[in-house]
Amino acid sequence: MTPSTRIIPAADADAAAASFLSEKEGRYVVITDTTVEKTVLPRLKRIAEGAACVIAVPAGEASKSVEGAVEIWRRLVEARLTRHDTAVCVGGGVVTDLGCFAASTFKRGIATVNVPTTLLGAVDAAAGGKTGIDFLGLKNEIGTFHHPLAVVVDASLFATLPRGQMLSGYAEMVKTALISDRGAYEGMLDFDSLVADRGRLTALTSWCVERKMQVVAADPEEHGVRKTLNFGHTVGHAIETAALLDGHEIPHGHAVALGMLHELRLSSRLLGFPQEEVERYTERVASLYAGCLEGVDLTPARLVELMAHDKKNTGSGRIALTMLRSVGDAALGLSVSPAEMHDYLAATAIAL
Numbered sequence: 251m252t253p254s255t256r257i258i259p260a261a262d263a264d265a266a267a268a269s270f271l272s273e274k275e276g277r278y279v280v281i282t283d284t285t286v287e288k289t290v291l292p293r294l295k296r297i298a299e300g301a302a303c304v305i306a307v308p309a310g311e312a313s314k315s316v317e318g319a320v321e322i323w324r325r326l327v328e329a330r331l332t333r334h335d336t337a338v339c340v341g342g343g344v345v346t347d348l349g350c351f352a353a354s355t356f357k358r359g360i361a362t363v364n365v366p367t368t369l370l371g372a373v374d375a376a377a378g379g380k381t382g383i384d385f386l387g388l389k390n391e392i393g394t395f396h397h398p399l400a401v402v403v404d405a406s407l408f409a410t411l412p413r414g415q416m417l418s419g420y421a422e423m424v425k426t427a428l429i430s431d432r433g434a435y436e437g438m439l440d441f442d443s444l445v446a447d448r449g450r451l452t453a454l455t456s457w458c459v460e461r462k463m464q465v466v467a468a469d470p471e472e473h474g475v476r477k478t479l480n481f482g483h484t485v486g487h488a489i490e491t492a493a494l495l496d497g498h499e500i501p502h503g504h505a506v507a508l509g510m511l512h513e514l515r516l517s518s519r520l521l522g523f524p525q526e527e528v529e530r531y532t533e534r535v536a537s538l539y540a541g542c543l544e545g546v547d548l549t550p551a552r553l554v555e556l557m558a559h560d561k562k563n564t565g566s567g568r569i570a571l572t573m574l575r576s577v578g579d580a581a582l583g584l585s586v587s588p589a590e591m592h593d594y595l596a597a598t599a600i601a602l
């Protein structure tokens with residue numbers, strides 16, 4: 251079944267979400283976290299006031315747990331929600347992953363509407379249908395595919411985000427542009443998410459969500475073209491995990507920005523991706539994330555070991571990854587042996 255999610259770019263998320271919900275039968279609850287409840291929800295008065303209840307889980311990744319889901323299910327039962335009702339998830343990727351997971355399993359699945367409040371949550375987590383919780387220390391180990399009915403994109407909700415969170419989201423925007431086409435990529439390189447006006451940020455964010463939905467509609471369960479969305483994530487996830495293990499939790503997008511740098515260099519080495527583009531990327535994008543990995547052990551053997559455990563691998567012992575022949579031209583279904591990856595990393599000194 252082709253997933254359909256309405257992307258609603260809005261100057262006023264409260265009015266846009268209220269209008270969408272008024273056309274839908276049934277009641278709704280709001281699922282959020284304790285930080286967003288204080289910083290953003292007061293700006294979504296109609297949504298908050300019209301809800302059967304507001305469920306606020308503690309802010310942070312730790313809420314993406316079985317216990318977090320149980321708490322939401324308990325509150326949904328107490329609110330006597332029926333199968334015709336809706337869960338409105340207002341928050342970053344943690345809230346949309348957890349809230350949509352709980353909703354997708356409650357009474358075999360109720361409808362969801364996402365109102366992302368982080369840039370990363372908007373461009374990467376709120377659309378596409380992947381829901382999940384962490385389990386036994388493994389990220390997103392339990393989850394479902396459940397597409398939201400709508401995603402309301404209003405960049406004014408990002409106003410209270412710290413700089414690091416904006417940069418984290420920007421990395422995923424660059425990825426979307428890199429795998430799409432040259433025009434989009436040039437536009438993204440010229441775009442500064444930290445100083446952009448709200449209208450332009452809403453428009454570019456919505457473009458990223460639309461673009462993601464086009465890819466997802468073509469390949470909902472990631473057998474082919476959806477893998478292009480993983481560009482930068484094979485090395486990126488290994489970097490993110492290494493940092494976490496060393497006690498330096500870095501935002502997801504920072505790891506992806508540096509993962510993309512490695513995967514562009516690998517693309518250049520193995521598929522002839524233009525070297526001058528790698529240099530431009532390093533100067534314009536990767537340099538924004540300089541210094542974030544200080545103190546993290548990134549020895550080649552360690553990164554390769556972490557990549558060997560990547561969910562995307564097929565069990566052949568090789569490391570699966572998406573590479574680019576040029577901007578907008580991704581090569582799918584490729585892999586390298588652990589020894590090749592080790593040689594590449596050992597020969598590469600990335601100084602940022």
Ligand SMILES: NC(=O)c1ccc[n+]([C@@H]2O[C@H](COP(=O)([O-])OP(=O)(O)OC[C@H]3O[C@@H](n4cnc5c(N)ncnc54)[C@H](O)[C@@H]3O)[C@@H](O)[C@H]2O)c1
Binds near residue numbers: 284310345371412418
């Ligand atoms: N489902 C997917 O396809 C997908 C894709 C990418 C990431 N994710 C998931 O998303 C999560 C990361 O998302 P995230 O970076 O948004 O993290 P997050 O949801 O934890 O938000 C980061 C922090 O910012 C706070 N916050 C949110 N909005 C705010 C605002 N407007 N102003 C001030 N503070 C605000 C939150 O309370 C939290 O403390 C991870 O769990 C990741 O696995 C999912």
